[in-house]
Amino acid sequence: MLETNCLLIDDDLDDQEFFAIGLKKVPMPINYSTAKNGLEALDLLSSSSDKPHFIFLDLNMPILSGKECLPQIRQLAGYDKVPIIIFSTSSYKVDIEDCQKLGATHFFTKVHSIKTLTETITQLISGEKLPFVLNATN
Amino acid sequence: MKDYKSTPTYQSEYRFQRMIEEVQDYAIILMDEDGTIQNWNKGAQKIKGYNEQEIIGKNFSLFYLPEDQKEGLPGKLINEAKLNGRATHEGWRVRKDGTTFWGFIVITALHDEQNNVIGFTKVTRDLTERKLAEEQKERDAKSIEMQNKRLEEFAYVTSHDLQEPIRKIRAFTDLAKAEIDDREKLEWYLGKIDSSAAKMVQLIKDVLAFSKLSHDHTQFIPVDLNAQLLNVLSEFEVLISEKQAVLEVSNLPVILGVPVQIHQLLSNLISNAIKFNRGIPHIYISCIPVFEIGDDLQQKSGYQINFRDNGIGFDQKYAQKAFEPFERLSSEFKGTGIGLALCKRISENHKGSIKVQSEPGQGSTFSVFFPELITE
Numbered sequence: 001m002l003e004t005n006c007l008l009i010d011d012d013l014d015d016q017e018f019f020a021i022g023l024k025k026v027p028m029p030i031n032y033s034t035a036k037n038g039l040e041a042l043d044l045l046s047s048s049s050d051k052p053h054f055i056f057l058d059l060n061m062p063i064l065s066g067k068e069c070l071p072q073i074r075q076l077a078g079y080d081k082v083p084i085i086i087f088s089t090s091s092y093k094v095d096i097e098d099c100q101k102l103g104a105t106h107f108f109t110k111v112h113s114i115k116t117l118t119e120t121i122t123q124l125i126s127g128e129k130l131p132f133v134l135n136a137t138n
Numbered sequence: 139m140k141d142y143k144s145t146p147t148y149q150s151e152y153r154f155q156r157m158i159e160e161v162q163d164y165a166i167i168l169m170d171e172d173g174t175i176q177n178w179n180k181g182a183q184k185i186k187g188y189n190e191q192e193i194i195g196k197n198f199s200l201f202y203l204p205e206d207q208k209e210g211l212p213g214k215l216i217n218e219a220k221l222n223g224r225a226t227h228e229g230w231r232v233r234k235d236g237t238t239f240w241g242f243i244v245i246t247a248l249h250d251e252q253n254n255v256i257g258f259t260k261v262t263r264d265l266t267e268r269k270l271a272e273e274q275k276e277r278d279a280k281s282i283e284m285q286n287k288r289l290e291e292f293a294y295v296t297s298h299d300l301q302e303p304i305r306k307i308r309a310f311t312d313l314a315k316a317e318i319d320d321r322e323k324l325e326w327y328l329g330k331i332d333s334s335a336a337k338m339v340q341l342i343k344d345v346l347a348f349s350k351l352s353h354d355h356t357q358f359i360p361v362d363l364n365a366q367l368l369n370v371l372s373e374f375e376v377l378i379s380e381k382q383a384v385l386e387v388s389n390l391p392v393i394l395g396v397p398v399q400i401h402q403l404l405s406n407l408i409s410n411a412i413k414f415n416r417g418i419p420h421i422y423i424s425c426i427p428v429f430e431i432g433d434d435l436q437q438k439s440g441y442q443i444n445f446r447d448n449g450i451g452f453d454q455k456y457a458q459k460a461f462e463p464f465e466r467l468s469s470e471f472k473g474t475g476i477g478l479a480l481c482k483r484i485s486e487n488h489k490g491s492i493k494v495q496s497e498p499g500q501g502s503t504f505s506v507f508f509p510e511l512i513t514e
Binding site: 012014015018021060062063089090092110111112113114115 | 294298299301302306307308309310311313316330334456465
């Protein structure tokens with residue numbers, strides 16, 4: 001089975017680790033990489049040949065925020081259709097609407113349950129049809 | 139034969155004339171068809187400052203601002219009164235001494251039997267106080283609106299940032315539960331829970347300090363910055379010796395301030411200068427007297443206190459962002475993102491300002507401006 005490339009763009013080391021733990025429990029082979037801010041992510045995406053299949057993007061980051069980063073990723077060659085999942089503490093309507101307009105594929109409010117994280121990522125990778133907001137009632 | 143002065147007609151006319159002359163709250167004047175002033179009452183003298191001898195024979199356009207005269211406003215009003223019988227207007231007018239008042243005026247045309255305009259009466263009321271009160275009310279409303287907006291933004295980011303450590307505590311608890319028998323992992327998770335809780339406490343403290351600033355009406359007193367700085371440095375003794383930080387401080391002035399706030403300001407700047415440094419921090423604190431041109435174009439004299447460091451620095455394009463609440467320019471060095479916002483608020487509370495010059499790898503210089511201490 002082919003490996004799925006997942007990139008998490010998040011400055012928070014705890015969240016990076018938490019995400020890794022959640023990914024390990026997904027019953028499919030995954031290749032996980034991280035970038036600690038938007039600038040690093042853009043560098044990585046424009047140089048790397050291993051194109052991620054899913055990009056998870058935090059909103060609240062120093063230097064280049066998620067909302068600033070999102071349209072820039074979409075403009076990179078070959079990235080207009082790659083699923084970008086906003087992965088943030090926020091569950092605010094304005095943030096959700098903004099991100100949808102900016103070209104996000106899904107909005108995923110960070111959860112405290114590893115099980116939910118694992119299940120959601122599994123659903124995403126298996127190609128299930130999911131609503132824009134992945135966990136509307138949190 | 140009876141004296142004319144004792145006839146009822148004369149008595150009545152006399153009293154009517156006196157009535158107009160004695161009215162103090164309204165300037166009531168009579169003008170000919172060109173707007174030349176023909177008589178004057180007490181109210182006119184009180185409101186406009188001229189006495190009768192000075193003003194009779196002059197044109198009423200004299201009461202108008204130069205720009206209104208240029209625009210031909212007095213003539214327009216006269217024409218309007220000629221055409222419609224009356225004209226009203228509200229606006230700034232000029233007194234004899236050059237000061238202005240907000241006048242409400244009514245010009246009424248006077249006609250002869252054949253309906254020809256033979257002159258005008260002009261009644262002016264000084265509504266300056268009402269005008270100023272209205273303007274103040276408008277400013278207050280705007281200020282409340284702005285404060286509400288700021289509060290809303292603040293509540294938004296605060297609740298967002300306060301949720302983060304809570305979510306982490308719950309996440310690590312979730313992980314700990316799943317691996318309750320693995321003592322090593324459990325300890326690691328507990329450590330994470332503890333540090334998230336500590337971060338939460340720090341955030342709450344910072345948010346409180348920040349929100350207190352906006353409605354703090356503490357008395358301003360002369361504050362010796364040298365003494366305040368020594369005080370702050372003694373609190374950082376451990377950190378300074380740990381990082382072997384070197385400080386050079388020149389003589390600082392006495393300013394008018396709120397000691398607790400000045401302490402917070404110095405403490406935040408010093409702690410940043412020590413914290414955001416990968417090597418041995420060198421911090422130079424100096425003071426230069428300056429003249430600053432404020433937003434209102436008023437020149438203010440005062441002191442600029444410079445805090446120069448050799449720390450990690452940042453791109454100058456983030457200089458503005460650095461002072462916004464909850465903005466962090468680095469994820470390598472953790473903070474709550476409130477420190478510099480607090481410094482900005484404190485500087486503004488002291489009618490001063492704060493700015494920064496920085497370059498990645500070259501360190502930063504924070505400059506705080508304090509207005510000169512004026513002793514009354």
